Amino acid sequence: xxxxxxxxxxxxxxxxxxxxxRLGLANTILRPVPSYSLKPDYWLGAIxxxxxxxxxxxxxxxxxxxxPTPDAAYDSVQHINEFVPYGNLxxxxxxxxxxxxxxxxxxxxxxGYFLSVHKRPRELMxxxxxxxxxxxxxxxxxxxLLPWTVLSKSATDISIGFVNQLxxxxxxxxxxGLRGTGTDSDLLLRFFALHTVILPAVIFVLFxxxxxxxxxxxxxxxxxxxxxxxxHLIPWFPRVLGYTxxxxxxxxxxxxxxxxxxxxxxxxxxxxxxAAAATxxxxxxxxxxxxxxxxxxFEGQLGIRLxxxxxxxxxxxxxxxxxxxxxxxxxxxxxxxxxxxxxxxxVEVFVLVIWGSMTPGITIPTVEAVLVLGSAATxxxxxxxVWFRHMKQPSEMLYExxxxxxxxxxxxxxxxxxxxxxxxxxxx
Amino acid sequence: MMNRTSLGxxxxxxxxxxxxxxxxxxxxxxYFGQRLFGSILAVQLAIIAIFLHLYLSxxxxxxxxxxxxxxxxxxxxxxxxxxxxx
Numbered sequence: 001x002x003x004x005x006x007x008x009x010x011x012x013x014x015x016x017x018x019x020x021x022r023l024g025l026a027n028t029i030l031r032p033v034p035s036y037s038l039k040p041d042y043w044l045g046a047i048x049x050x051x052x053x054x055x056x057x058x059x060x061x062x063x064x065x066x067x068p069t070p071d072a073a074y075d076s077v078q079h080i081n082e083f084v085p086y087g088n089l090x091x092x093x094x095x096x097x098x099x100x101x102x103x104x105x106x107x108x109x110x111x112g113y114f115l116s117v118h119k120r121p122r123e124l125m126x127x128x129x130x131x132x133x134x135x136x137x138x139x140x141x142x143x144x145l146l147p148w149t150v151l152s153k154s155a156t157d158i159s160i161g162f163v164n165q166l167x168x169x170x171x172x173x174x175x176x177g178l179r180g181t182g183t184d185s186d187l188l189l190r191f192f193a194l195h196t197v198i199l200p201a202v203i204f205v206l207f208x209x210x211x212x213x214x215x216x217x218x219x220x221x222x223x224x225x226x227x228x229x230x231x232h233l234i235p236w237f238p239r240v241l242g243y244t245x246x247x248x249x250x251x252x253x254x255x256x257x258x259x260x261x262x263x264x265x266x267x268x269x270x271x272x273x274x275a276a277a278a279t280x281x282x283x284x285x286x287x288x289x290x291x292x293x294x295x296x297x298f299e300g301q302l303g304i305r306l307x308x309x310x311x312x313x314x315x316x317x318x319x320x321x322x323x324x325x326x327x328x329x330x331x332x333x334x335x336x337x338x339x340x341x342x343x344x345x346x347v348e349v350f351v352l353v354i355w356g357s358m359t360p361g362i363t364i365p366t367v368e369a370v371l372v373l374g375s376a377a378t379x380x381x382x383x384x385x386v387w388f389r390h391m392k393q394p395s396e397m398l399y400e401x402x403x404x405x406x407x408x409x410x411x412x413x414x415x416x417x418x419x420x421x422x423x424x425x426x427x428x
Numbered sequence: 429m430m431n432r433t434s435l436g437x438x439x440x441x442x443x444x445x446x447x448x449x450x451x452x453x454x455x456x457x458x459y460f461g462q463r464l465f466g467s468i469l470a471v472q473l474a475i476i477a478i479f480l481h482l483y484l485s486x487x488x489x490x491x492x493x494x495x496x497x498x499x500x501x502x503x504x505x506x507x508x509x510x511x512x513x514x
Contacts, residue, residue, distance in 0.1 A: 089462040239484060246480035253473035257504055260466040260512055 028215050032233035037219045038243050044108035045129070049207060050248050051101035052136070054255070056200060058094035062087075066146070068192040070184040073148040074269040081266060092259035098140060100255055102285045105133045113321070113342050116330035117220040123322035125213045130319040132206045135199050137285065142195035144283055145188065153270035154280035156187075162293065165304040223331040279361040287356035288349050294359070297366040333388070340384045347380045348373060437482065440498075444475045467508035474501045 020026045065084055067076040080087040109129065112118060118126035145156045163174050180186030234240060268274050282290050289311055292298070298307035317324065325338055332339050351372065355364075447468055478497040482489065 086462045086465065089466045093466075242480050242484050246477050246484065249473040249477035249480065253470045253477065253500070253504075256466050256470035256473065257507070260463040260470070261507060263463065 026236070029211065030236040032235050033240050034219055034221070035232045035234050036222055038234065038240070040247060041111055042219065043244065043247050044104050044111060046244065047247060047251050048101050048104035048108055048136075050251065051097045051104060051255070052203065054097040054252070055094055055101060055139075058090045058097065059196065061090050062094065063196065068146070068188055070148060070188055070270075073146060073188060074266075077147040078266055081264070088263050089259060092263045093255060095264050096255045096258050098143065099283075099285075100251060102136055102140060104251075105136055106285075109133060109318070110342065110346060114332050114339060115220070115222070116325070116332070116335065116338075118322040118325070119328065119330055120322075122213070122217055122220065125210055125217065126322050127319055128206050128210045128213070132203055132210065134315065134319075135202050135206070139195055139199045139203075140283060140285060142191040142199065145191045146195060147266060148188065148270050149267040150270045150274040150278045151267045151280050154275045154278055155282050156191075157275075158280060159282075160187075162304055162308060165301050166308065167305070281357070281360045284353055284357065288352035291352040291356035291359075291364070294356075294362065295364050295366060295369045297369070299363070336384070336388050339388075340381055343384050344377045344380050347376050351376045437479075440475060440478070444472065444479075447472055447475075461512075463512040464508060467504055467512055470504050471501055471508075474504065 062080055065076055065080050065087075067073060077091075080091060082088075084090075112126065112129070141156075141159070144152045146152075160175070160178060163178065164171060166174065178187070178190060180190055268278075281287070292311065293304070293307050295307075298304060327335070329335055355372065450468065474497060478494060478501070481493055481497065
């Protein structure tokens with residue numbers, strides 16, 4: 001029996017060695033990882049990419065039935081929803097995976113910002129990651145139009161209307177890229193091509209480049225910890241594989257639960273009459289930009305140009321962050337200015353998203369905008385100031401508290417054990 | 429003698445095997461509505477996550493997370509029964 005098991009193990013080792021000698025996986029993507037990286041926040045980017053793969057799989061299933069023409073698009077989506085086996089579930093999972101991808105990509109970016117993973121030598125990893133994130137937003141923008149509903153088509157028309165205010169030749173270039181000759185068929189076909197081929201291809205290529213850079217630079221070591229040695233490395237199989245499967249299972253389960261509880265419901269088909277009565281709103285991940293564009297200060301051609309310039313400046317600032325924040329300090333407790341700016345960004349995004357969902361189609365007076373955003377920024381700055389003032393090195397203190405709690409549990413368990421043994425001994 | 433924890437997780441494993449059999453051996457298109465199918469898949473993934481967590485932290489069980497996982501399984505089960513309905 002033992003000999004049979006040993007023979008099977010030998011065969012398995014021979015096979016794995018054969019594969020590893022050819023592909024070298026054990027020295028690259030399947031190499032051991034430092035123990036400190038087995039925490040969920042280190043895998044936010046991986047979760048976002050898994051969500052992207054789920055989107056790809058469910059998208060390919062829908063491609064078997066979808067027809068990318070203005071006359072047939074809506075009916076084909078409705079057909080998937082009502083008549084294709086499991087069509088509604090697949091469509092719902094596609095939608096919520098896309099939401100999960102964007103949410104986790106944002107969380108991944110903000111974590112990287114606060115922990116300064118963008119600093120030397122990972123500057124280009126940050127830039128590539130930002131372009132991947134913008135491509136993911138592009139996928140959301142182009143995918144929204146494909147069902148050709150009154151909400152999605154009207155929202156796209158409004159967005160294109162904003163782009164139409166750009167100065168030439170930028171306007172002509174972007175408009176031709178998005179709309180072609182200007183007909184509805186051209187618009188839908190271009191969005192379909194962007195959503196199903198061009199942007200996924202861009203994301204895959206950028207993922208390969210980022211993975212290569214990750215293999216070169218490794219996991220960003222948390223500030224304050226000692227460099228990982230051989231004893232702190234964890235083998236990829238089975239522990240790292242098990243951990244990534246655990247995270248993927250949790251996220252997959254959560255996405256499926258949301259998909260069954262809130263299945264997609266198709267709004268009315270787009271017609272110009274229906275569009276006149278509808279108030280188009282973008283998906284939640286564009287609500288922050290939508291709300292900014294509704295501020296009365298950005299009315300008129302000049303106002304729209306300024307708003308677009310502001311949005312472009314925000315994106316550019318985040319993309320080029322490694323070249324703006326050049327200090328070598330990575331510890332968040334020693335970077336009060338950038339931590340405060342990051343906290344304000346997160347709070348303002350949440351405020352704008354919630355506010356945008358509560359006031360669809362309503363122009364916001366400038367005074368109100370200044371009051372709401374200013375109050376949120378002031379309050380956040382105050383909280384961060386108090387945090388810095390009264391809690392030196394907050395992240396480390398929290399971690400230490402957690403370790404102390406665990407140690408106390410272990411100590412009390414160890415103390416209880418001899419007492420229990422004595423008790424058992426005295427009984428016998 | 430099997431202790432209660434092992435018995436509990438043994439039962440969870442049996443439950444999972446039954447779910448797997450229902451999903452992959454019985455034709456799901458014939459027998460389930462798609463939302464019920466989705467909820468069973470969600471329960472499946474949650475149970476897989478619990479087992480992976482048990483395996484990864486086998487030296488010292490992190491009981492809070494196991495309790496959260498079990499509560500999640502029960503929650504989806506209840507939602508599937510009362511809200512989705514199959």
